[in-house]
Amino acid sequence: MTDVQLWLSAAEVGCFFGLLALAYLLILEGAGFFNFALGPYAMVAGLGTTWLVIEKELSLWPAVAVAVLIVVALAAVTELLVVRPIEARTGGNELSALVAVAAILFAVEQGAGYVFGRRQLPGQLLVRFDPIEIGDAFLQPSAALLLAVTVVVFVAVAAWLRLGGTGRLLRAIGDNKEAAAVLGLPVSRARLTAFVIGGLVAAAAGLLYAPKAGVGFESGLTWTLNGFLALVVGGTGTVWAPLIGGLLVGGVQVFVPYYLGSAAPNYVILGIALVFFAFRPEGLFSRRIRT
Amino acid sequence: MRNPKRSLLALLIAASLVAAGCGGDDDDGGSGDSDGAEIGSGETENMPEGEPIIIGMDLDSTGPGASYSVIAGQTIEDAVEQINEDGGILGRPVRLVTENDESDPTRTPSIVRRLLDEHDADVLLLQSAGAAVQQAKSVLQEAGVPAIAPTSISQSIAEPPDNDFIYVLANPISDFVEVYCGAFEAADIETLAIMSDSSSTIAGVNDLLLPGLNDCVDIVAQEEADVDASDVNAQIARIADEDPDAVLVSSVGGNFEVVAQNTLYQQMPDVTRFSLASIGNQPETWDLANPGALEGLIYMASIDPSNPRTQELEEFLEPRRDDDWQMTAYDAQAYDSVYLLRQAIEDAGTADDPVAINEALQAIEGYEAHFGQEGFTISYGPDKHIGSDGLCGLSLVQFDADNRPSEPWDEYQPPC
Numbered sequence: 001m002t003d004v005q006l007w008l009s010a011a012e013v014g015c016f017f018g019l020l021a022l023a024y025l026l027i028l029e030g031a032g033f034f035n036f037a038l039g040p041y042a043m044v045a046g047l048g049t050t051w052l053v054i055e056k057e058l059s060l061w062p063a064v065a066v067a068v069l070i071v072v073a074l075a076a077v078t079e080l081l082v083v084r085p086i087e088a089r090t091g092g093n094e095l096s097a098l099v100a101v102a103a104i105l106f107a108v109e110q111g112a113g114y115v116f117g118r119r120q121l122p123g124q125l126l127v128r129f130d131p132i133e134i135g136d137a138f139l140q141p142s143a144a145l146l147l148a149v150t151v152v153v154f155v156a157v158a159a160w161l162r163l164g165g166t167g168r169l170l171r172a173i174g175d176n177k178e179a180a181a182v183l184g185l186p187v188s189r190a191r192l193t194a195f196v197i198g199g200l201v202a203a204a205a206g207l208l209y210a211p212k213a214g215v216g217f218e219s220g221l222t223w224t225l226n227g228f229l230a231l232v233v234g235g236t237g238t239v240w241a242p243l244i245g246g247l248l249v250g251g252v253q254v255f256v257p258y259y260l261g262s263a264a265p266n267y268v269i270l271g272i273a274l275v276f277f278a279f280r281p282e283g284l285f286s287r288r289i290r291t
Numbered sequence: 292m293r294n295p296k297r298s299l300l301a302l303l304i305a306a307s308l309v310a311a312g313c314g315g316d317d318d319d320g321g322s323g324d325s326d327g328a329e330i331g332s333g334e335t336e337n338m339p340e341g342e343p344i345i346i347g348m349d350l351d352s353t354g355p356g357a358s359y360s361v362i363a364g365q366t367i368e369d370a371v372e373q374i375n376e377d378g379g380i381l382g383r384p385v386r387l388v389t390e391n392d393e394s395d396p397t398r399t400p401s402i403v404r405r406l407l408d409e410h411d412a413d414v415l416l417l418q419s420a421g422a423a424v425q426q427a428k429s430v431l432q433e434a435g436v437p438a439i440a441p442t443s444i445s446q447s448i449a450e451p452p453d454n455d456f457i458y459v460l461a462n463p464i465s466d467f468v469e470v471y472c473g474a475f476e477a478a479d480i481e482t483l484a485i486m487s488d489s490s491s492t493i494a495g496v497n498d499l500l501l502p503g504l505n506d507c508v509d510i511v512a513q514e515e516a517d518v519d520a521s522d523v524n525a526q527i528a529r530i531a532d533e534d535p536d537a538v539l540v541s542s543v544g545g546n547f548e549v550v551a552q553n554t555l556y557q558q559m560p561d562v563t564r565f566s567l568a569s570i571g572n573q574p575e576t577w578d579l580a581n582p583g584a585l586e587g588l589i590y591m592a593s594i595d596p597s598n599p600r601t602q603e604l605e606e607f608l609e610p611r612r613d614d615d616w617q618m619t620a621y622d623a624q625a626y627d628s629v630y631l632l633r634q635a636i637e638d639a640g641t642a643d644d645p646v647a648i649n650e651a652l653q654a655i656e657g658y659e660a661h662f663g664q665e666g667f668t669i670s671y672g673p674d675k676h677i678g679s680d681g682l683c684g685l686s687l688v689q690f691d692a693d694n695r696p697s698e699p700w701d702e703y704q705p706p707c
Contacts, residue, residue: 118357120576122579209521258528
């Protein structure tokens, strides 16, 4: 465990998973719903940006803006045109909406393959400087940016949920949706806000992680599952729980193959998922309720 | 809904339903972006009339093999178009019909069967992953229709059993072993580490490659990662712990190769790195690598820019491609595959007798290829289904600091 490069790698992977898990958490708080389309949102942000730069010869930052706007639109459409109508039609049956969102996951993937092409594209470097040397290890610029942005996003979201009006509304609804509705709180607006903010966080994650290994239209499902697992491990008790979960899952993905060989991570992660599902489905950090 | 178990279960159910919906079946055209696509019967000035000769192509335009098959598929389309512009084959137009097995060996038999039964293909091109092409052999044997696997390098494809109707062009893995061993000896490399992707194609390649390499170097580490892995730091750290003289990355190329090379460059900047052929033939992946990360990487090239026939093909393809296009061995092998089929059909004097076409293929001798070094030829025979005549189809080429293939490696080149 003394190889700095492995720790850096675990931190990078963990921050990515943590951001995706945070996006899950935000939507869970505001809508009580697991939005499995988050991975494809992240993919669209990374792949769309590169496609606009390479194929459409758009400058980097306008391309980023367009891709993020597309993701925000996708997130809003998911809530307004899919989840909300289905829940209304089925009397709040979230399972039906969940299956529809899973279908959106694949629709976004295939749509991205159709529009952006089916080959892997490189992620766009948002900053350019020499790799940071840490002992014998190197931190690539894209990784440094991912780490820094992750900290900023988590601090900002924590402050927003604690201090911001909409953030506190989100928490209140997350605590008890039915009571919030009875009290006349704007539940629908909060749900939409949660989907959009969650989409923004997923877009940031995709943009920042894409330079590590490129991004293709099929990246979304893997990212969806990794973010979900990070949330399951970390729990929903605090805004920092997804980051802890992400770092733990990232650590497993990096250190397990080092000590146990290449095939081991799949078994270990499956084992972790089963253990958490069976014995601690609320994750490491669960919310304490005073009685 | 706060129960993650129920939610994940719902996701998995939906995934299964959607996958089933997307996966298609043999009755509805399957899936993929080019299923059943027909080209080459188009309207050109010299377009011959009459019943078309149908070339069926299994092209894995999606899946692990897509990184190289898309390149080859495009050139196959161009070659068919060129043949039609030149009057077709035996005065008949050529039509290319494409299906996609997504590099999935379990889908290949039904895809090939569909090309034969539904599209009435006269001959076949199997531009898919090696493991997938393997699964086509028994179908071809039963149907008695000849097929060429344009970019396959696995000799087991062209070896018994069930090899009477299948052919490959390029130098097989056994030739790779000979060249690598010569290179290791020339560079005083005694210990080697292998970094592989986990695709079934590379598993098959390694089964043929590693026993041969074991005879000339000491393989001190073997690591593997998923073909879509985004991080291989752990695997490379394990390799670094063994301190090998050189590392060979065995992969289908694409994203995996780039991640592996980026990580090797970062963790083991001074080690000599080798690769198979893929990375050199996938120009779109070079920009995925970190700046300078490919510098010094030696790969098995199958193209020599000084070969006049290569230049001739480049002149043909260049106007049909983007400005930043760069010709690869996959282009040349794809092009040659179509022209080998044309020669066989013309020699047979018919496109309607697959057995006669197969016998004509087996009689081809000294076909001057558009890849390899100048003078490199392809010949087939009843017991020779691997086309390459000698090691001239290979060379070792090194990447430069701009992540571009540059000069032939000066320490060793295969004898020609």
